[in-house]
Amino acid sequence: MILTFGETLLRLTPDNPYERLASASQLKMGFAGAESNTAAALARLGHLVYHVTAFPENLLGDAAINSLRHAGIQTDYITRSGDRIGAYFIEAGASLRPSRVVYDRAHSSFSEIDAGHFDWKEIFAKKQWFHISGITPALSPACDETALHAVKEAKQAGVTVSFDFNFRRTLWKDKSQAAKSFDRLLQYTDYVFANEGAVKDVFDIGIFDGQDNAENAAEAIRALQTRYGLKGVAFTLREQYSASFNKWSALACIGGQFFYSPVYDIEVVERLGGGDTFGAGLIHGIISGWDPGKILGFATAAAALKHTIPGDIGFLSEKEIFSVMEGNTQGKIER
Amino acid sequence: MILTFGETLLRLTPDNPYERLASASQLKMGFAGAESNTAAALARLGHLVYHVTAFPENLLGDAAINSLRHAGIQTDYITRSGDRIGAYFIEAGASLRPSRVVYDRAHSSFSEIDAGHFDWKEIFAKKQWFHISGITPALSPACDETALHAVKEAKQAGVTVSFDFNFRRTLWKDKSQAAKSFDRLLQYTDYVFANEGAVKDVFDIGIFDGQDNAENAAEAIRALQTRYGLKGVAFTLREQYSASFNKWSALACIGGQFFYSPVYDIEVVERLGGGDTFGAGLIHGIISGWDPGKILGFATAAAALKHTIPGDIGFLSEKEIFSVMEGNTQGKIER
Amino acid sequence: MILTFGETLLRLTPDNPYERLASASQLKMGFAGAESNTAAALARLGHLVYHVTAFPENLLGDAAINSLRHAGIQTDYITRSGDRIGAYFIEAGASLRPSRVVYDRAHSSFSEIDAGHFDWKEIFAKKQWFHISGITPALSPACDETALHAVKEAKQAGVTVSFDFNFRRTLWKDKSQAAKSFDRLLQYTDYVFANEGAVKDVFDIGIFDGQDNAENAAEAIRALQTRYGLKGVAFTLREQYSASFNKWSALACIGGQFFYSPVYDIEVVERLGGGDTFGAGLIHGIISGWDPGKILGFATAAAALKHTIPGDIGFLSEKEIFSVMEGNTQGKIER
């Protein structure tokens, strides 16, 4: 049984392909968040996954819970409190035009939890894995405290902890705050999923020059692992040619050894949630007891496939992911 | 030239007819607010109307301005400030199921203006009419102050002031606050548009028992007019049989004399914005110098027609409204 | 085998229920016209129906032909000529707001046919019935000539002729023109489908005062029948309470005897095409050799059902229509 913890937001995006918000008259409505995206992918892979979050007691909170349930996520630990659900609006980019996100998450139910909001002792009972990301501590001091409290409790309960090194510049007053917070959390963390840019930004580790690079990434992984005694660290490598075409791969150091995935060419449908699915793939592989190369290969293929699915969630079966790992990347129709 | 002042919100409503938010996957996106709805109807009737409000400096603020311009509203006095646009979600009711609104307007750009945000001296230059509603003072103490400041400046500038007696229970801590605020504003007001329920709630004037009634309404109008020395007061009368069928009429006291409109049977498409269009009709009639009976008849017919149009805005030509006033209520096709 | 002759137009209407054109961003696209609507209903009732018209040689002309074929209409006699397809835009009304039609049909391929455009001798070969309406002669002098030429050829070929007394005020310079044209056509006509208002407008026959009335209608029918020696005349009777609710019935004089249909209460989905389906019902009944009461009852029930279907076309099976005739008007679900 897996636990994920973090904010799930109302997601709104123009219904017409590539339309800008300024001229949209219809929006697709969904619910997403880094950690619940990972939870959804894990549920699809057969795990019993509980997502811990808070929603307001209104029609949108109801809709959010329905949506998580649709994805197969257990909602038992979700509280109803606060005044509003955090929201974000996405304008999908294409070619040389970037996707743009407008966040409207301040004052959300989740960001306004107080430090003792969740009963972690009860929540961790019988759980095996706890997954958080760097977004939660950025949302409020209480969120930061709660995240720290949670990973400590997890450790105490013998639960494995993974941390997605998500760094959202606009959510932090300055980088030093993030560095302080992440540093505390990483003391209790077993696995880290990250990329060069974020690690460079927060800890000034590595020699990132704007482009992901396997060699530099390995350097940074080694530094992270040494500093925090992590069981495993995995970095994604994205070569972004345009909003419509990316190359995608990953490397990981698990058990002191480095592993490299193949590089996938991707005509992008939606890249949001790619990293979250990568994390889900890693957790699935580790729990499944696979060898590290297979774990990394699985997570990379899963995340590559995610880029071909609209929305944030990688609703993907193990079989589909294995097929890509076996080299079936030509998109041959399956009847 | 007419001025309206108040918050314009992002409006989101399920795209499928009568669908509930809990199961919606597509939302219609629009922008609406009591005062800008009135402004839109007035613009359609040929007036040069400026709406004064504040939007955040983001893609949604851009979209809001585009939307007001689409409706023919002048946006010169709109400021870009604050962090977010206020929003509301509507679930359209049918038959015995009520429409439900979820407001998400706290911390909006408009509600967080400070008292000196707008340069009213400049804004009132060459204007003829100023229209506000009871929603604005409810949004924050600074909004309350700003509204008061604005009506005072309007008086000083010789601008006619109309006040839509909108009372939103959930926006006020208690009724006495609303009473105090409205009382101050009405000192500077020429025309009031209201209904029995709101006046009873705020001022405990009238003998409202849950159902609009012309006789009781006349009583309340007289009391209001006496207390504030108003040039005119108009009340709408709604007999609500179901969310799908209403009867709609109005009465007014203008120049000391009472006028009564016909009663319209309405198969309701959307009732939101009915009162706002009623106000627009009154303002249009008064500015046009019509006799009071025609003014009231026009406003009532306009508002009745609004109920047949989706969205908040009564985009209606004078000709269409006149046609209903002349008795063309059978909906005969026009080719 | 049945022939219909007339213009088929591109029909565009806002996709959102009851939305106005001024704010629409999506339109439903279809193709319709009085005579091809009748043809479609007849095809659904099992007849081999050929529609004679003209479309431009472009992608819209292709789409129009596909659409007629979809409805089961034979398109062998359709010519490709001229520059554009005629079009109309409909804004669906509700309650006291009327539906509005914007025509954009001038200079269409059909209206610019010349008098000898169609080879009527060939077209009438082996046909049994020819149906036209009062719209065609209004479109251009050549259309007027062609219509006259066609009914004469029909008579000569022993083909029964029906005329739908459609009178579109805006298409004629003055009524006397229509009167002259219709008068010529009726010399060669066997059956007329009309209503009081149109007959009063064109021929000043009857005592129509704005409301359909069975007694006055009978008077007008008698006058028409006498003047032109018609085999049958049927009038629809519409009591229009609002755009959303109508009562609908009909009367006919066939073989010198009067017949009256039941009156149907109709919550209107779309009334366009009601009269066209009425005509189809009559033609079907007459060809089927039914007794006059059944013919009228069938046509009235068919047209009543049409009001519950979006679009112009009454795609209705005989069985469905019979069911209404048998009194099944409660809309009980059929599984």
Added chain:
Amino acid sequence: MILTFGETLLRLTPDNPYERLASASQLKMGFAGAESNTAAALARLGHLVYHVTAFPENLLGDAAINSLRHAGIQTDYITRSGDRIGAYFIEAGASLRPSRVVYDRAHSSFSEIDAGHFDWKEIFAKKQWFHISGITPALSPACDETALHAVKEAKQAGVTVSFDFNFRRTLWKDKSQAAKSFDRLLQYTDYVFANEGAVKDVFDIGIFDGQDNAENAAEAIRALQTRYGLKGVAFTLREQYSASFNKWSALACIGGQFFYSPVYDIEVVERLGGGDTFGAGLIHGIISGWDPGKILGFATAAAALKHTIPGDIGFLSEKEIFSVMEGNTQGKIER
């Protein structure tokens, strides 16, 4: 904890309001079934509800499970077997045009279960209530056997059994088969939800003449109750004026005493699932230990509200239903 058992079907219906299948190009996709509709309504009312059914192991089976989870239903006992999911297509009627259902459910995974498909001993552990309907035994001899087996096991496990007396003529070879099957099931049933027509059809009980009637219904209820020693029987009473307008009420005999609900006027959005929500309301009331009058009132109000919601499922909170019971049927907007 509540159990429901029965087939859940793929539901497909034209996306445009009132469009016919013959001209549709877009369909709304959902999943529904009498028993899972009841389960969904119960889940929304706060119960832990497990639905027992079978889906094929394909993408549609996945989608069906997601959909049930969205509605809050527990899917633990759903098996994946067989070749296809049963489906039905609905064409929504309006006014005098009936809604039409095309079933395509033969050879479905559910209908092809064998008698020992489910492990009822395990399923009934710790459950309180078991709900089935008359549709299940109609689907195949094995379904009939399984239903009987299930109610027997329920009785043995001390679980309360309710039976929705759904009789689908087209699913049975002849009525006597249904009578035999229902008779067996009712031996083990505590509560029956039905209407006059179905009971008359299957058991020839009552004097139903095509129109529901409270007096006759009471007669039939008494007969049913006597014959099977039922704890309670509730009948719905539908006065169907058209597909768009119904009157709706109910009566019940619980504990030997008769109770009558108010009569609700309903402008119908969708009537499918009305009876299923009625059943959910009754089960909720009985489990809640309310007095019989309140139980019946709640169920009737819930079902009335269901008619205003598109789709099969009455996603309704207790608070909303109570509000209608308190007389709030005017559809006044809630902000």
Added chain:
Amino acid sequence: MILTFGETLLRLTPDNPYERLASASQLKMGFAGAESNTAAALARLGHLVYHVTAFPENLLGDAAINSLRHAGIQTDYITRSGDRIGAYFIEAGASLRPSRVVYDRAHSSFSEIDAGHFDWKEIFAKKQWFHISGITPALSPACDETALHAVKEAKQAGVTVSFDFNFRRTLWKDKSQAAKSFDRLLQYTDYVFANEGAVKDVFDIGIFDGQDNAENAAEAIRALQTRYGLKGVAFTLREQYSASFNKWSALACIGGQFFYSPVYDIEVVERLGGGDTFGAGLIHGIISGWDPGKILGFATAAAALKHTIPGDIGFLSEKEIFSVMEGNTQGKIER
């Protein structure tokens, strides 16, 4: 006059681009099948084409016929029998994610025809060409018999026969069955349209290693032609880089000589129906009496264009296809 024979299925696909079935709420509805797709393309190219198939007598059968007529196909020989229309659901792939098809075609009206269902003598009267595919014999023993019977009758009637070597693995119990069936049919066939993989699978002819290759294809074509004395054999060559990008070409042996088409780069919109349009292009070219190089070029260009059109059908004019043959593949806008 051309005849095509085979099953036409209800086609359902998520409305949102690239959405998965598991999260879809709207589906596009259409009707398609290998042989009727070919018929549609031929009708667009100006041929009188009759499609022979069977549909159930319900609303979906009606819709299917309307859809075929929309495409210009003659429906005179379509029978109404059986219980259900076969269906398939497609989830469109993108990039490295394959499109997935869920078939739900068992027990369909077409698959349950009996051997004497169609009156082939009457059907073949005055026909010139008969086109079938390898799907039909796979559907049931009676379908297999009927296909064989049909080609024999075709031969006897002097009608040219073409066979699309469609091999659907999941429809056959084992390959030997397919081999036996195809072998029988090919005795009466003039032209075969195929690809290396299918021919290798069924007859173990060629040295296909997973990638189409012109040299190997030529080998296989020679073998086929020799074995069955065919007038012509054409193979498509698909280089599949991803679901979004393919290279497409073809080769053919006609009159003992080999012809090779150019290779087209294709950004894929939908590849379904590509082969069916290829067949239509070949038939059109052969009937037109073109030289073999032009025939092959035309068919290849037509099929390439088909990949840019959503749905199964290549609705393409001769002029559009000629333009591509002339090298206009840059997609320059045509005004």
Added chain:
Amino acid sequence: MILTFGETLLRLTPDNPYERLASASQLKMGFAGAESNTAAALARLGHLVYHVTAFPENLLGDAAINSLRHAGIQTDYITRSGDRIGAYFIEAGASLRPSRVVYDRAHSSFSEIDAGHFDWKEIFAKKQWFHISGITPALSPACDETALHAVKEAKQAGVTVSFDFNFRRTLWKDKSQAAKSFDRLLQYTDYVFANEGAVKDVFDIGIFDGQDNAENAAEAIRALQTRYGLKGVAFTLREQYSASFNKWSALACIGGQFFYSPVYDIEVVERLGGGDTFGAGLIHGIISGWDPGKILGFATAAAALKHTIPGDIGFLSEKEIFSVMEGNTQGKIER
């Protein structure tokens, strides 16, 4: 303050991506035209822009004005006259299939203006820039006269004139007419925006062989500039690989010196309006007083971005365009 002058058309395009008109049932509705597209882009960049055109006095004319206002364009000089709005239908191409436009603009309100329709003296008061295109003079002799009259008045009023060298072959009887008209207009023009093909077609200047080429373009620019003494000439260079992928760059001669933009790789969403946005970028740069290299770079980047936005209008902020100029073409997500 900027003036643009030209026809704005109703734009209709199938709603489903890449669907053909022949099978479309829903169209997106918008309003566009070369000059108002430029106006819209300029308004977004912060300019006060007035568009001069004519619309009919009907619901579509209202909608057109709303749409221009939505884009931020001033509509004060728009007249309401004539009978119909010009329209065009677009079928979006993909890969090797071209986009196709069906124009239906004959007899439009704009094309039927008479020579003295607009009061240019009043219109040019206080204006700084006047922009027209080669489409206007093609629409009618009066349009040609009016355009000439306008540029003369502009010159006299000291207003800078830019001319977009749009040449629509199908709108002119022969090229010599266009040459004559353009020649007259260029006498009064300061800046010309063009491409090789158009200039070759109209004036037979340059050595265009079907492919844009910087060297040849420079030659043609020099010739144009010499002949008409222009302040600046800019040519776009499009390398069209397919409807889905283009390379895009530009060169300009301003102040006697040549400037070359970078070349952008573009996955095309919609190329219509690319040139219009290019013009807007140039005008914006020139008015801003930037150096020529920056002006050209800005315009080219703006136009490249336009290709990624559906519809005709490049709704783009200065900041977004600067970002591309700075090399941010990888489409990295902006949060």
